Amino acid sequence: KAGVTQTPRYLIKTRGQQVTLSCSPISGHRSVSWYQQTPGQGLQFLFEYFSETQRNKGNFPGRFSGRQFSNSRSEMNVSTLELGDSALYLCASSLRGPNYNEQFFGPGTRLTVL
Amino acid sequence: SQQGEEDPQALSIQEGENATMNCSYKTSINNLQWYRQNSGRGLVHLILIRSNEREKHSGRLRVTLDTSKKSSSLLITASRAADTASYFCATDLTNQGGKLIFGQGTELSVKP
Numbered sequence: 001k002a003g004v005t006q007t008p009r010y011l012i013k014t015r016g017q018q019v020t021l022s023c024s025p026i027s028g029h030r031s032v033s034w035y036q037q038t039p040g041q042g043l044q045f046l047f048e049y050f051s052e053t054q055r056n057k058g059n060f061p062g063r064f065s066g067r068q069f070s071n072s073r074s075e076m077n078v079s080t081l082e083l084g085d086s087a088l089y090l091c092a093s094s095l096r097g098p099n100y101n102e103q104f105f106g107p108g109t110r111l112t113v114l
Numbered sequence: 115s116q117q118g119e120e121d122p123q124a125l126s127i128q129e130g131e132n133a134t135m136n137c138s139y140k141t142s143i144n145n146l147q148w149y150r151q152n153s154g155r156g157l158v159h160l161i162l163i164r165s166n167e168r169e170k171h172s173g174r175l176r177v178t179l180d181t182s183k184k185s186s187s188l189l190i191t192a193s194r195a196a197d198t199a200s201y202f203c204a205t206d207l208t209n210q211g212g213k214l215i216f217g218q219g220t221e222l223s224v225k226p
Contacts, residue, residue: 004156031212033212033213033214035214035216037154042216042217042218042219043202043204043216043219044216045213045214045215045216048212048213050212055212055213056208056212056213058213088154090156090157092157094212096212102147102159102162103157103159103212103214104159105149105156105157105158105159106156107155107156108154108155108156110154
C-alpha cells in the first residue's frame with residue numbers, strides 16, 4: 001500500500017501571499033488530519049476532515065482552512081501569509097473509530113515565508 | 115497549548131544502554147500514543163496504550179501508563195544508533211482518532 005503523500009515537499013512564499021498544500025491519504029483511510037510543526041510551538045493540531053466534513057478544529061486563525069474531496073484527498077490553504085507561518089506542515093491519515101490504532105503521517109511540506 | 119509535557123527534553127546515551135522518556139498530560143484521555151520523528155521528517159507511530167491498560171510491549175519498547183498521575187513512560191531497551199530521533203507522546207481525547215495533542219518531545223541521541 002502506498003503511504004501518505006504530500007505535495008509540494010518544499011515551498012517558498014512571501015508575506016501576504018496564499019498557499020495550498022495537498023495530501024493524499026492511504027487508500028481506504030477516510031480521516032485526514034493536519035498539523036503544524038515549528039521549533040517554538042511544537043506540533044499543533046490544525047483540523048481533521050472525515051467524509052468531506054471538518055470534524056475537529058484546532059486553535060488557529062481563520063486564515064487556515066481546509067477541505068476534503070470525495071476521494072479523501074485533502075487540501076489546506078493559508079491565506080495572507082505571515083512570517084510565523086513558516087513551518088513543517090504534516091498531514092496524517094487514519095481509520096476513524098474506537099478501534100483505530102494509529103495515524104500514518106506523510107513526509108510533510110516545508111513552508112518558508114519570506 | 116500543549117497537552118503533554120515531556121521529560122527530559124534531550125537525552126544522550128551510549129549504544130546498548132536503555133533510554134527512558136516520560137510524558138505528563140493534563141486532562142483525561144482515551145489513549146496515549148508514542149511517535150518517533152527523524153530529522154524533521156514525518157512521524158512514525160510506535161505504540162498506542164489505551165486508558166484501561168497499564169503496560170504494553172512492542173519489541174524493544176515498553177510503555178507504561180498511570181492515569182492517576184496522568185503520566186506515561188517509554189522505555190527503549192538495548193538502544194542502537196538508529197534509535198537516534200525525537201520521540202513524542204500524543205494524547206487522543208476523543209478515542210475516535212483524527213485529533214492528537216502532542217508533547218514537546220524528547221530528543222534522543224544514541225552514540226555508537
